Amino acid sequence: MKIAILPGDGIGTEIVAEALKALACLDLKFEMEEAKVGGAAYEAHGHPLPEHTLKLAKEADAVLFGAVGDWKYDKLDRPLRPEQAILGLRKNLELFANFRPAICYEELTHASSLKPEIVAGLDILIIRELTGDIYFGQPRGRRSSPDGAFKGADEAFDTMRYSRPEIERIAHVAFQAARKRNKKVLSVDKANVLETFQFWRDVVTEVHAQYPDVELEHMYVDNAAMQLVKQPKRLDVIVTGNMFGDILSDEAAMLTGSIGMLPSASLNAKNQGLYEPSHGSAPDIAGKGIANPLATILSAAMMLRFSLNQEGAAQRIEAAVKAVLAKGLRTADIYSAGTTKVGTKEMGDAVVAHL
Amino acid sequence: MKIAILPGDGIGTEIVAEALKALACLDLKFEMEEAKVGGAAYEAHGHPLPEHTLKLAKEADAVLFGAVGDWKYDKLDRPLRPEQAILGLRKNLELFANFRPAICYEELTHASSLKPEIVAGLDILIIRELTGDIYFGQPRGRRSSPDGAFKGADEAFDTMRYSRPEIERIAHVAFQAARKRNKKVLSVDKANVLETFQFWRDVVTEVHAQYPDVELEHMYVDNAAMQLVKQPKRLDVIVTGNMFGDILSDEAAMLTGSIGMLPSASLNAKNQGLYEPSHGSAPDIAGKGIANPLATILSAAMMLRFSLNQEGAAQRIEAAVKAVLAKGLRTADIYSAGTTKVGTKEMGDAVVAHL
Numbered sequence: 001m002k003i004a005i006l007p008g009d010g011i012g013t014e015i016v017a018e019a020l021k022a023l024a025c026l027d028l029k030f031e032m033e034e035a036k037v038g039g040a041a042y043e044a045h046g047h048p049l050p051e052h053t054l055k056l057a058k059e060a061d062a063v064l065f066g067a068v069g070d071w072k073y074d075k076l077d078r079p080l081r082p083e084q085a086i087l088g089l090r091k092n093l094e095l096f097a098n099f100r101p102a103i104c105y106e107e108l109t110h111a112s113s114l115k116p117e118i119v120a121g122l123d124i125l126i127i128r129e130l131t132g133d134i135y136f137g138q139p140r141g142r143r144s145s146p147d148g149a150f151k152g153a154d155e156a157f158d159t160m161r162y163s164r165p166e167i168e169r170i171a172h173v174a175f176q177a178a179r180k181r182n183k184k185v186l187s188v189d190k191a192n193v194l195e196t197f198q199f200w201r202d203v204v205t206e207v208h209a210q211y212p213d214v215e216l217e218h219m220y221v222d223n224a225a226m227q228l229v230k231q232p233k234r235l236d237v238i239v240t241g242n243m244f245g246d247i248l249s250d251e252a253a254m255l256t257g258s259i260g261m262l263p264s265a266s267l268n269a270k271n272q273g274l275y276e277p278s279h280g281s282a283p284d285i286a287g288k289g290i291a292n293p294l295a296t297i298l299s300a301a302m303m304l305r306f307s308l309n310q311e312g313a314a315q316r317i318e319a320a321v322k323a324v325l326a327k328g329l330r331t332a333d334i335y336s337a338g339t340t341k342v343g344t345k346e347m348g349d350a351v352v353a354h355l
Numbered sequence: 356m357k358i359a360i361l362p363g364d365g366i367g368t369e370i371v372a373e374a375l376k377a378l379a380c381l382d383l384k385f386e387m388e389e390a391k392v393g394g395a396a397y398e399a400h401g402h403p404l405p406e407h408t409l410k411l412a413k414e415a416d417a418v419l420f421g422a423v424g425d426w427k428y429d430k431l432d433r434p435l436r437p438e439q440a441i442l443g444l445r446k447n448l449e450l451f452a453n454f455r456p457a458i459c460y461e462e463l464t465h466a467s468s469l470k471p472e473i474v475a476g477l478d479i480l481i482i483r484e485l486t487g488d489i490y491f492g493q494p495r496g497r498r499s500s501p502d503g504a505f506k507g508a509d510e511a512f513d514t515m516r517y518s519r520p521e522i523e524r525i526a527h528v529a530f531q532a533a534r535k536r537n538k539k540v541l542s543v544d545k546a547n548v549l550e551t552f553q554f555w556r557d558v559v560t561e562v563h564a565q566y567p568d569v570e571l572e573h574m575y576v577d578n579a580a581m582q583l584v585k586q587p588k589r590l591d592v593i594v595t596g597n598m599f600g601d602i603l604s605d606e607a608a609m610l611t612g613s614i615g616m617l618p619s620a621s622l623n624a625k626n627q628g629l630y631e632p633s634h635g636s637a638p639d640i641a642g643k644g645i646a647n648p649l650a651t652i653l654s655a656a657m658m659l660r661f662s663l664n665q666e667g668a669a670q671r672i673e674a675a676v677k678a679v680l681a682k683g684l685r686t687a688d689i690y691s692a693g694t695t696k697v698g699t700k701e702m703g704d705a706v707v708a709h710l
């Protein structure tokens with residue numbers, strides 16, 4: 001079991017260190033190698049995703065990823081910015097299936113900006129397509145406008161694209177995931193406006209014929225953004241494209257009020273995967289020892305489940321996280337009166353103690 | 356003052372009728388003509404936006420629009436579906452500036468799924484560009500994939516595009532609107548991924564130089580979707596493109612819990628405008644006499660303000676709406692214990708009584 005460790009920038013190093021401590025408690029042997037990525041890699045090697053980092057990730061069974069990004073890289077040319085590393089990893093490893101759970105932990109219900117009765121027990125799984133759509137579609141660029149009312153003016157453009165096999169494979173992933181849950185898939189599109197997403201709707205409907213036991217509903221993305229706010233608990237599995245998935249998965253994560261708790265997995269057809277917390281690199285609190293390591297620890301659990309085939313170990317980690325929450329331990333982001341505020345290391349230590 | 360009245364489908368006829376009653380109370384002379392649009396126009400004339408409807412709208416100073424759409428038209432070819440009427444009106448009248456306020460009325464704070472302290476007093480103005488972006492960009496369609504990993508497979512595609520003048524004019528609208536409010540503009544983009552929205556960010560920043568008294572912040576759309584849930588009251592004016600604006604304006608509307616109260620305006624460079632409620636045609640409750648007419652009545656107020664230059668009359672209508680709310684009158688969508696439930700007509704009558 002080969003794991004590439006890519007801590008990245010900001011709080012990345014701190015939170016990944018805690019996940020490694022948890023992994024070390026398990027009776028499992030991993031081959032691990034660490035490399036720089038994002039801004040850290042740019043500073044050391046002049047590129048956010050250096051050749052050797054990409055090679056390491058490709059040869060591993062799984063990548064444990066911290067976070068990338070910092071305001072100080074905002075002025076760099078786009079190909080050199082930290083987030084290009086994550087886009088490059090997704091594309092090069094063909095990590096087309098992104099799993100983003102939005103779970104509201106019982107003890108943390110109060111942390112949500114939504115009323116407790118709206119989010120208590122929330123458990124949504126967003127499955128976002130991750131290697132297609134307008135994120136990667138060619139052509140894209142700047143030019144003199146070739147037509148229309150502003151012909152000749154400067155303009156910029158991008159291409160949204162989805163091919164049948166791309167839609168089919170993510171639809172299969174969604175229906176199969178729904179089978180292990182409440183057997184309901186909501187496919188989110190904008191079929192009333194976009195050719196790409198009318199095609200998406202058509203292909204998802206076709207694939208659905210192979211899953212008669214799963215219920216399929218279609219919804220426009222604007223309506224989905226509303227339903228997430230209005231009655232999120234009605235939702236089970238949501239499948240959507242790369243762009244809409246980016247927006248809706250963050251909206252859903254924030255509904256829980258505890259994005260510091262939410263892991264994510266990005267998988268390819270061989271179950272190779274990249275595992276990272278749903279939150280970002282939080283440069284404002286980096287180095288202070290106060291970041292919440294639980295999303296990263298739970299990402300390690302997803303890694304054990306999906307890429308390393310160690311369901312038992314995954315469950316042990318998840319149980320340990322639940323136990324430290326039940327004990328009342330909280331990092332600053334999820335702290336509330338009556339609980340015990342701890343730092344990154346103490347939180348990691350508590351998980352280790354429970355393992 | 357020439358007004359084109361386009362009630363459309365579903366509850367459209369009922370709610371527009373109440374707005375017309377309110378307009379009739381004012382000491383103003385309007386020239387009004389009604390025409391069919393959407394599904395109603397398709398049934399009567401075979402097209403959702405018949406020539407004569409479009410001509411009427413073009414020749415009017417303002418269009419008062421109800422809503423379009425019904426499940427029963429979902430199977431029609433896209434060019435014949437009701438929503439094509441609204442896209443056609445936007446494009447043909449060049450209604451590039453969409454104003455979508457998200458206001459949480461004091462009396463209705465409880466209707467929100469968010470905690471009262473998060474939304475009480477909320478007052479956001481979303482300014483959505485409405486005639487560009489991936490909604491109208493050419494080329495678009497289906498084809499055999501010309502390149503990439505799935506070359507030769509069926510695919511669908513769309514083009515996202517923005518030209519400099521399109522971005523400039525909507526940026527001016529946003530900065531000018533902010534001057535009448537809290538002087539803060541949040542421009543939402545996805546500059547870290549899309550060429551179109553890096554250009555958007557660049558041009559908005561340039562235009563900002565002409566508005567040194569207004570504060571400008573940039574935010575990625577995924578983060579904006581989160582901040583709307585987390586701390587919406589921090590936001591003032593949001594300006595964004597057509598696609599992101601579609602999603603964020605609906606999300607913001609739903610935060611208030613009372614989308615039945617929210618009007619919208621879509622303006623062109625000559626201040627011709629289309630005015631419609633932010634909610635849809637609600638075919639499930641059409642004809643039952645229970646729809647909330649207040650969003651449409653408030654849209655008529657926006658029409659008086661923006662296209663007909665009747666600020667006084669606009670304020671009279673807005674005051675009347677506040678008065679009926681203060682009196683405790685509620686349609687079903689905003690009803691809560693201790694208030695008086697009324698139907699569409701009674702609500703309209705109450706507004707009229709206050710005028």
Ligand SMILES: CC(C)[C@H](C(=O)O)[C@@H](O)C(=O)O
Nearest residue numbers: 083084086087246547548577
């Ligand atoms: C950093 C950025 C390119 C990325 C995305 O848009 O996919 C991020 O927002 C995410 O969701 O992982």
Ligand SMILES: CC(C)[C@H](C(=O)O)[C@@H](O)C(=O)O
Nearest residue numbers: 192193222438439441442601
């Ligand atoms: C009906 C549809 C085409 C339209 C849009 O996407 O713009 C609607 O959602 C809106 O926001 O007015």
